[in-house]
Amino acid sequence: MVNVSIEPISVLSMYPTPPPADDPAQWIICEHCDSLYEAQTLKKGESAYCLRCAAVLDRGHRMSIEQLLALSIAAGILFIFANVFPVISISMKGLYNEVTLWGSVEALAQGQITLIALVAGLAIILAPALQIALLFWVLVHAHRNEIAPGFKTCMRTLEHLRPWSMLEVCLLGILVAIIKLSGMLDVHPGVGLWAMAMLMVLIVLIAGKDIRRLWDELGVQPE
């Protein structure tokens, strides 16, 4: 990975006058320390870091819109597999039981602790499902160079969902549960687990901040 530091505006500025405030395409602001830089075009694999606080300012795009769309379709299929098939099954003295993601959320929804079932349901089912659906919606239109109906709402929702999508944690949770139970009974990983593992990789690839590029690439005009 090539690291590119963006020059501070004051160093780069060859402008006769300060650049106009209504030309946001030229500027980039660090969200962690409010430093202002002139935006530069980054190549694939390059990242720009803030000189003041060392946060990532911008990354070059790794994938094209087509690739992102293809991966979001794949993620949709894997999501269905991960939810329909059991993630773990156990057997003990001739008895057999298996659990799906929904089943594990339901197990929390009893009695006084129902509230936590809502959080778990959001984290492992609802948030990833919405992310995949919204990404597919905006990308399928972006692919045809159109702005999807409801684009702004979709993009805002994607931003707010990101911290609550916890498939990585869920995958580790499944592995810990398997080891925890393997001491007292026979545990078998299910088809859902493999789908989960692949889905997690895809979500990391498609659901990051990179999707913000659509604002610029589709030329959404500020009002």
Added chain:
Amino acid sequence: MNGIPFARERNVTLCHVCGYVCPDDTHVCPRCESAVHTRKPNSMARTWAFLIAGLIFYIPANTLPVMFTTLLGSASENTIMSGVIEFAEGGSWDIAILIFIASVLVPCIKFLVLGMLLYTCQRRSQWAMRERSRLYRFIELIGYWSMLDVLVVALVAALVQFRGLSTIEPRLGILFFGLVVVMTMFAAMSFDPRLIWDAEVEDV
């Protein structure tokens, strides 16, 4: 410091949702229509509130049992720590350490770091600003891994349902533990890391 201008000095502010550079007198991003603030509103007070709420929930999360197990007639209740100890005594050191990190170390680090950041920002300290920024990004990154225990209990309780032979049920502790995670996530989200750097500018 090193001549990099602050966005505030050029009268612009960042939209956190779409990354648009907005004029700083707007309250709604012209491009994505979400609310825009020069600094997150009431950042300090909100972060303190979520942090203290999280700390209060952390007490029942550790003292109340998170799981109730009946195995071939013998019943037992586990708290988070007793679960870790059980793993360690059973020889699974790796899993014990993993759960200990996710359920004990991560929330404690979050409490300490957020408390330190709030305290130093209130005192307008200029100490180690770059490192404090890094710490903030670090706790933002590790925060949600604490949900691990909640999901493990959910999976295990859903699986082990052999009436008469063996059952596992979730208990109240797991609710409080989940709330600790949610509260600390809200606390980290409502803290504005730009406050760390505001100490450099006199007239904020």
